[in-house]
Amino acid sequence: MIGTVQLGLLAACVVVLVPMGLAGWHLSRNKMLFFGGALFISLAVAVHLFPYFPSLSSFIPDASSFSSSSVVILKNRDSCLPLLHEIEWNEENYGYNRSVLSWGWGRSDGSVIACDFQKLRKYDARDLLNGSWVMVAGDSQARLFVLSLLNVMLGEEEMESVRRHLFKRHSNYQAVVDGVEMKLDFIWAPYVTNLIDLIVDLSNNKSCPDVLVMGTGLWHMLHITNSTDYGMSLQRLHRSLMSFLMPVSLEFGAGPDLVSVSARPRAHLFWLGMPMLINSMLNTEEKREKMTNETQDAYNDSLHGSKLLHQSQGPFLLLDIHALSKNCGVHCTEDGMHYSEIVYEAAVQITLNALLIESQQKL
Incomplete structure (x- = not known):
């Protein structure tokens, strides 16, 4: 033809x-x-x-891509993904020793301007995730990420109920966002082995979320304190995930009309990085002894060496909580480990903008 x-x-x-x-x-x-x-x-x-x-x-350059300081022509919006963490933090003073911290994407780089990143508000976020299944698995950092995600999607009255149920110690959490039928699952998974078990369960059930956010390491650092073992666990997770994402054979019809096709789960994958740990602020002697700067660096090296991340052709886009928390600063944490909501708000907005890019949508 x-x-x-x-x-x-x-x-x-x-x-x-x-x-x-x-x-x-x-x-x-x-x-x-x-x-x-x-x-x-x-x-x-x-x-x-x-x-x-x-x-x-x-x-042919688009007139909208011109600015007074630079000219940027983006051939592919995928080139915007590495720029999602180009965030600037600002502290605004309101007198009487009151200040409010805010953030935004850097405006000095013409390429960041051309990407047109946006802080999605409630209705835009609900429209983007309409009918989606979102799964977040990990430790307390993942729980804080879920809180910020729901804070974008829900009203203040609904968030009061979320806070009561989400922060039950070491427990899972499920929710359905009314009006858009977005299903959210939080899975308590403090070790990489828990994440591997989760992937096996999803594979056995032949189910796959539309958005999968994973991240863990703090418990391993505290209770096992072996970056080599952590790296090997991440490599096992990588193998399990690749097997899960491989095409599966589906058969339709019967007898001579039997048709076999292949289907691949379509999931958007994000890895929730560990925050910057401030050793002197950690609240127990055991944490201060084991969770040192050197140990943090070794664990981050193990993550980047595991080939899980996009930077090494892996499946996960890194949500760099370490960089976000470091740039936010010491005043963004009270215990040197868990940071204020604004850090996880930034991570959520990075996720939403990445979903816009990967799904080739624009607001």
């Missing part, structure tokens, strides 16, 4: 050759007139061919 491009080329040949042949035959004695006719026909052909080669439009 002849495709659209082939038909376009065939039509172009007819448009070019027939008029050019006739023009050349009748106007051979007047080279200037022949040249003018050829130029006119060439322009007409270009107009006909342009719709069949949409890639040509990438060479």
Whole structure:
């Protein structure tokens, strides 16, 4: 069957050759007139061919991408993903020793401006996650992430109920956001082995969430304190996840009408990194002894060496809580481990903007 491009080329040949042949035959004695006719026909052909080669439009800059300081032309919005953490923190003073911390995407970099990141409000977030199944698995950092995610989706009265039930010690949590039918599951999983078990359960049940956020390591650092073992556990998680994400065979019909196809779970995967630990503020002697700066660095190296993250061609986009908490600063934490809601709010907004990019949507 002849495709659209082939038909376009065939039509172009007819448009070019027939008029050019006739023009050349009748106007051979007047080279200037022949040249003018050829130029006119060439322009007409270009107009006909342009719709069949949409890639040509990438060479034409969009006026909206120009600024007074720089010109940025984004060929692919995927190039915006590495810029999601380009966040600036600001402290606004209101007198009487009162100050409020705020954040926003850096405006000094033209490429960040061109990406047009936005803080999604309630209705935009609900529209984006409408009908989705979101699963978050991990330790207390993951629980704080869930709190911030629901804070975007729900009203203040609903959030009071969420806080009472979400923070039951070492427990799972489930919710359905009314009006958009977004299903949310929080799975208490303080060790990587818990995450592996979760992947096995999802695989056995042949189910896959639309958005999967995972992250753990603090408990391992405190109770096992072995970065090599942590790295090996992450590698086992990587293998389990790759097996889970591989195509599965599905069969339809019966007898000679049996049809076999392959299906791949379509999940958006995010890894919730560990925060910057401030050793002097940790609330027990055991934590101060085991959760040192050197141990933190070793655990972060194990994560980056596990090939779980996008930077190493892995499946997870990193939500860099370490960078966010470090830039927010000491005044954003009371115990050197758990940070104020604004840090996790930033992580949630990074997640939502990443989902917009990966799903090729725009508000």
